[in-house]
Amino acid sequence: MDLTDLLDADNGVISREIFVSEAVYQAELEHLFPRAWLLVGHESQIPEPGDFFSSRMGTESVLLTRDSDGAVHVLLNSCRHRGMKVCRYDEGNTLNFLCPYHGWTYSTDGTLVSVAGELFGVPHFRAGYGGKLDRSAWGLVPCPRVCNYHGLIFASWDPDAPPFEEYLGDFHWWLDNLCSNASGEIGQVRVARGVQKWRIRANWKFVSENFLGDNYHGPPSHESVDAVGIGPGGTSAATRHGAAPGRPRSIASTSFTRLGHGATGSVRYFLGYPAFEEPELTAYFERCEAARATRFEAEGRPIGAMGPATLFPSMSFHAGPFPRALMVAHPVSPWETEVWRWYLVDADAPPEVADWLRRYYLRYSGPGGLVEQDDMENWDYATEASRGPIARRYPYNYQLGLGMTQPSSLRGAVESDYFMTEENARNFYRRWGEFVRGDSWSALMAGA
Amino acid sequence: MSTGHDRDERLERLLLTQELTDVLYDEAELLDEGRWEEWLDLLADDLSYVMPLRLNVAVGEHGAREQTRGGEEVCWFDEGKHTLTQRVGQLRTGVHWAEEPLSRVSHLVTNVRLRRIELPEVELSCRFVVHRNRVADETDFFVGRRHDTWRQTDGTGGTDGAGGWKLARRELLLDQNVLLAKNLTLLF
Numbered sequence: 001m002d003l004t005d006l007l008d009a010d011n012g013v014i015s016r017e018i019f020v021s022e023a024v025y026q027a028e029l030e031h032l033f034p035r036a037w038l039l040v041g042h043e044s045q046i047p048e049p050g051d052f053f054s055s056r057m058g059t060e061s062v063l064l065t066r067d068s069d070g071a072v073h074v075l076l077n078s079c080r081h082r083g084m085k086v087c088r089y090d091e092g093n094t095l096n097f098l099c100p101y102h103g104w105t106y107s108t109d110g111t112l113v114s115v116a117g118e119l120f121g122v123p124h125f126r127a128g129y130g131g132k133l134d135r136s137a138w139g140l141v142p143c144p145r146v147c148n149y150h151g152l153i154f155a156s157w158d159p160d161a162p163p164f165e166e167y168l169g170d171f172h173w174w175l176d177n178l179c180s181n182a183s184g185e186i187g188q189v190r191v192a193r194g195v196q197k198w199r200i201r202a203n204w205k206f207v208s209e210n211f212l213g214d215n216y217h218g219p220p221s222h223e224s225v226d227a228v229g230i231g232p233g234g235t236s237a238a239t240r241h242g243a244a245p246g247r248p249r250s251i252a253s254t255s256f257t258r259l260g261h262g263a264t265g266s267v268r269y270f271l272g273y274p275a276f277e278e279p280e281l282t283a284y285f286e287r288c289e290a291a292r293a294t295r296f297e298a299e300g301r302p303i304g305a306m307g308p309a310t311l312f313p314s315m316s317f318h319a320g321p322f323p324r325a326l327m328v329a330h331p332v333s334p335w336e337t338e339v340w341r342w343y344l345v346d347a348d349a350p351p352e353v354a355d356w357l358r359r360y361y362l363r364y365s366g367p368g369g370l371v372e373q374d375d376m377e378n379w380d381y382a383t384e385a386s387r388g389p390i391a392r393r394y395p396y397n398y399q400l401g402l403g404m405t406q407p408s409s410l411r412g413a414v415e416s417d418y419f420m421t422e423e424n425a426r427n428f429y430r431r432w433g434e435f436v437r438g439d440s441w442s443a444l445m446a447g448a
Numbered sequence: 449m450s451t452g453h454d455r456d457e458r459l460e461r462l463l464l465t466q467e468l469t470d471v472l473y474d475e476a477e478l479l480d481e482g483r484w485e486e487w488l489d490l491l492a493d494d495l496s497y498v499m500p501l502r503l504n505v506a507v508g509e510h511g512a513r514e515q516t517r518g519g520e521e522v523c524w525f526d527e528g529k530h531t532l533t534q535r536v537g538q539l540r541t542g543v544h545w546a547e548e549p550l551s552r553v554s555h556l557v558t559n560v561r562l563r564r565i566e567l568p569e570v571e572l573s574c575r576f577v578v579h580r581n582r583v584a585d586e587t588d589f590f591v592g593r594r595h596d597t598w599r600q601t602d603g604t605g606g607t608d609g610a611g612g613w614k615l616a617r618r619e620l621l622l623d624q625n626v627l628l629a630k631n632l633t634l635l636f
Binding site for chain 1 (some may be wrong): 504521
């Protein structure tokens with residue numbers, strides 16, 4: 001799709017059409033979501049053989065499964081015979097998926113099939129198909145690229161996609177923190193059971209843009225929550241995220257100019273762990289912070305990279321622990337999005353710490369969260385008010401911080417001079433345009 | 449033919465049902481009229497207020513897995529009076545954009561049944577239909593069940609009409625898997 005007249009990321013001028021046009025949306029479904037690496041779930045959601053979690057990639061329903069040998073797979077949740085969803089449960093444990101329509105049965109049991117998701121049971125196989133149906137050719141469609149990144153499961157439908165680590169680049173420092181407990185041990189987090197899912201009447205890109213470094217929206221959007229405070233530590237924007245008192249706040253945002261990922265803050269700033277009203281929590285996080293500092297120095301990991309952040313195109317997260325949560329914005333239409341939120345807790349946290357964190361996440365994020373409620377109001381009515389033919393004539397302005405960047409120590413990244421910037425959004429939309437207009441992977445990864 | 453004693457017991461139960469139904473109606477009116485501080489007065493200090501997620505699970509797994517558990521799993525709400533007080537404070541700021549301008553809200557409460565009477569506490573269940581109309585054409589229906597525990601107190605600090613009843617526990621089973629509303633700015 002030709003986006004020349006719609007997207008001028010270099011000058012910070014972007015047409016509203018990319019948020020409301022059906023043609024642009026169709027191009028996203030064709031060229032972006034089937035190629036990008038997307039988050040599917042976390043391995044702690046499927047710890048045992050036979051465990052499955054129903055997930056979603058773009059508009060497609062997929063099953064995240066663990067087979068009888070313990071291997072993880074991502075399968076398209078659609079019967080090869082007439083397309084019926086073979087599973088309409090959110091989670092469970094089974095090695096066999098029976099299609100309720102005509103009874104085709106697929107298996108992830110290695111004693112029955114050679115490939116996970118292979119067609120195993122076909123009613124009237126002898127009498128009706130003469131025993132000739134090639135069951136090996138009609139299994140559930142497997143997602144060809146699956147990557148377990150310290151427990152987070154990512155997948156891409158494009159066999160030619162670069163390895164996830166290349167797609168991620170040096171942005172991995174943010175993801176590494178998301179996957180680490182408060183002591184900085186990588187892989188030591190688990191998902192609290194239950195994924196919040198809700199519909200918003202907004203274009204999905206509002207979600208990504210909000211988290212990839214939009215500090216500008218904070219004071220006006222979230223004034224009400226800062227007035228009441230949700231802790232830890234009182235009533236200010238700083239303590240909303242649990243900053244330690246007196247710790248310098250981030251003065252930069254970080255943007256990966258080619259890869260499109262972006263984050264508030266940089267690898268150089270760490271807010272620290274705050275003082276709680278509960279002394280046992282303060283003691284726990286003091287111990288964790290000390291352990292983290294020692295570990296990071298020994299491992300050569302930078303102290304910062306906490307976010308909020310967005311992995312291109314549609315996974316956003318706070319690397320934690322205040323909060324430690326991720327969300328995926330699934331497109332439903334140009335004007336509707338289904339948001340899924342997972343909450344991560346330290347795998348080894350004492351019960352009272354895990355409970356405190358979970359309660360904090362719930363009052364912070366999601367549709368019931370005191371912070372996030374106001375975001376959704378803005379995204380929804382911005383989408384609605386951009387749909388009219390008159391409104392569409394007037395592009396959005398993305399000129400905040402234009403030309404006000406400096407090199408980062410990270411490959412392919414820049415840092416903004418000022419903590420409020422739209423540099424991250426400009427680079428995100430430039431990347432988005434490259435995908436949507438159908439650039440090849442060699443072009444997409446050149447200079448990245 | 450019931451004995452006089454049975455009849456007295458049934459009358460007692462009827463009166464208690466009506467008394468608590470009136471409390472629920474009074475509560476609904478406080479919520480719908482935006483008298484949230486008076487609503488907060490109805491809440492016990494140790495209130496547990498939980499709205500679990502509802503999952504699609506296989507038959508036979510409903511008891512164990514169909515709803516997430518307050519206290520350990522992800523819910524829509526799992527909080528107490530302190531956080532609810534913060535929600536009311538946020539609604540009063542005038543800059544809580546998700547409720548500025550305020551939505552129009554109606555709580556309909558029905559199917560009230562007493563489940564356990566162990567005074568001073570009474571457990572009851574009821575159904576709710578909460579209708580929200582917002583700005584111009586934004587409309588949401590929230591339908592489900594409440595499981596409440598109400599506690600009779602001496603009435604100090606209470607609201608006129610509540611007769612000293614305080615809400616000690618509320619579980620809200622919303623009949624939705626994917627939440628079809630963009631947010632939960634309401635008090636249920």
